[in-house]
Amino acid sequence: xxxxxxxxxxxxxxxxxxxxxxxxxxxxxxxxxxxxxxxxxxxxxxxxxxxxxxxxxxxxxxxxxxxxxxxxxxxxxxxxxxxxxxxxxxxxxxxxxxxxxxxxxxxxxxxxxxxxxxxxxxxxxxxxxxxxxxxxxxxxxxxxxxxxxxxxxxxxxxxxxxxxxxxxxxxxxxxxxxxxxxxxxxxxxxxxxxxxxxxxxxxxxxxxxxxxxxxxxxxxxxxxxxxxxxxxxxxxxxxxx
Numbered sequence: 001x002x003x004x005x006x007x008x009x010x011x012x013x014x015x016x017x018x019x020x021x022x023x024x025x026x027x028x029x030x031x032x033x034x035x036x037x038x039x040x041x042x043x044x045x046x047x048x049x050x051x052x053x054x055x056x057x058x059x060x061x062x063x064x065x066x067x068x069x070x071x072x073x074x075x076x077x078x079x080x081x082x083x084x085x086x087x088x089x090x091x092x093x094x095x096x097x098x099x100x101x102x103x104x105x106x107x108x109x110x111x112x113x114x115x116x117x118x119x120x121x122x123x124x125x126x127x128x129x130x131x132x133x134x135x136x137x138x139x140x141x142x143x144x145x146x147x148x149x150x151x152x153x154x155x156x157x158x159x160x161x162x163x164x165x166x167x168x169x170x171x172x173x174x175x176x177x178x179x180x181x182x183x184x185x186x187x188x189x190x191x192x193x194x195x196x197x198x199x200x201x202x203x204x205x206x207x208x209x210x211x212x213x214x215x216x217x218x219x220x221x222x223x224x225x226x227x228x229x230x231x232x233x234x235x236x237x238x239x240x241x
Contacts, residue, residue: 037059097163150163164205171189182203
């Protein structure tokens with residue numbers, strides 16, 4: 001596999017140096033930016049992952065994430081000194097894929113980086129994929145979903161989903177009409193134990209997914225909420241939001 005490129009965006013030079021030393025030692029090519037504006041200048045199609053501090057002077061990490069998401073679906077891992085659920089939700093709403101609170105262990109950082117890059121390799125498989133064979137496509141409710149890579153068409157128009165959004169949609173489409181509790185969605189997609197505060201994480205991703213696949217995200221007819229129970233894929237039905 002070609003050497004993968006990671007952009008580290010962190011205003012604290014000690015943390016930036018530590019992350020660079022760790023990831024360089026694991027074989028990654030590293031780019032570094034000390035602020036948001038510099039990070040945007042260094043972004044390009046060759047960047048495979050962004051490690052982004054939320055609390056930075058000038059342009060915040062949240063703003064940087066929003067700007068990156070205008071042109072790229074590259075995975076973004078947020079670093080922050082704050083561990084409140086509200087800060088996590090802000091990062092996910094801005095378009096982040098994962099979240100790591102300081103102080104963190106290098107072992108945990110390494111594991112998160114490897115997981116995000118592994119899933120992004122699957123996601124980017126669509127760039128090399130040709131026409132999908134029919135037996136690798138899941139079709140329902142005007143949506144076609146490739147089962148072997150992150151590639152989705154809505155009403156014949158291809159849409160870009162993050163790898164987390166793709167995993168949620170795939171799980172729901174493979175089990176039409178089945179109601180998935182939030183806990184099941186979280187533990188399956190994130191592969192982490194569920195806590196009550198995880199509800200907000202799932203809700204944010206469902207909301208973002210609906211903006212991409214629903215004609216009217218306020219009145220969804222594909223991913224429907226079953227109040228008090230969870231979510232289900234109800235192709236062609238109009239359901240409560």
